[in-house]
Amino acid sequence: MASNSVSSTVPMPSQAAPWLRRLAVTVLAVVASACVTINIYFPAAAAEKAADRIIDEVWQLREGAAAETPAAQGDSK
Amino acid sequence: MNLSMVLTRWCVLLCLALGGMSAVHAQGNLEIDTPAVSALRQSMQQRHAQLAPLYAAGAIGLAADGSVALRDASAIPLAQRAQANSLLAAENADRAALYREIARANGRPEWEADVRRTFAQRWIDRAQPGWYVQQGGNWVRK
Numbered sequence: 001m002a003s004n005s006v007s008s009t010v011p012m013p014s015q016a017a018p019w020l021r022r023l024a025v026t027v028l029a030v031v032a033s034a035c036v037t038i039n040i041y042f043p044a045a046a047a048e049k050a051a052d053r054i055i056d057e058v059w060q061l062r063e064g065a066a067a068e069t070p071a072a073q074g075d076s077k
Numbered sequence: 078m079n080l081s082m083v084l085t086r087w088c089v090l091l092c093l094a095l096g097g098m099s100a101v102h103a104q105g106n107l108e109i110d111t112p113a114v115s116a117l118r119q120s121m122q123q124r125h126a127q128l129a130p131l132y133a134a135g136a137i138g139l140a141a142d143g144s145v146a147l148r149d150a151s152a153i154p155l156a157q158r159a160q161a162n163s164l165l166a167a168e169n170a171d172r173a174a175l176y177r178e179i180a181r182a183n184g185r186p187e188w189e190a191d192v193r194r195t196f197a198q199r200w201i202d203r204a205q206p207g208w209y210v211q212q213g214g215n216w217v218r219k
Binding site for chain 1: 087105107115121179185188191195199200203205
């Protein structure tokens with residue numbers, strides 16, 4: 001889609017076109033595969049941070065932070 | 078000259094596309110500040126005032142699947158059991174919606190199960206002393 005809009009606004013010199021297109025395709029392929037790789041992965045650490053923020057709010061843990069800290073730190077089993 | 082102009086435009090386009098797609102990952106945060114998520118957080122926070130005594134009494138506990146489960150109905154006075162059950166149902170509906178909305182807010186609805194698993198672990202890890210949590214299929218008192 002992007003190549004259409006670019007080539008319509010900026011006419012490519014006929015000699016440069018083949019290798020330029022090859023370069024563009026290569027770059028696109030790399031970018032596309034990078035995006036796929038990045039996005040398939042579930043960001044577990046970010047999710048934990050988000051969960052903790054929400055749990056703080058739902059359980060109202062922030063006001064009582066001083067009282068809660070020892071219990072939260074020591075993972076008593 | 079033409080060539081560099083074309084290349085520059087390509088680079089700008091690609092950078093914009095890449096930047097938009099990976100914004101979430103670059104910041105290392107999950108989007109949780111949407112209206113739907115905020116409404117659920119508030120609803121759960123208000124309900125917690127009623128749920129807290131039930132956790133403390135051991136009547137309900139934090140289940141391994143990210144929900145709240147009835148553990149010991151006999152710890153609840155008979156007259157209040159129906160109300161406790163409807164509280165539980167409402168809480169679990171909110172939790173399910175929360176996990177779904179967080180996944181959706183980040184453009185990955187298929188993350189719902191991962192979000193649920195993460196929350197399940199954090200609810201259990203952060204449960205207060207005296208509360209019951211499900212570990213390895215058994216109820217454990219923290």
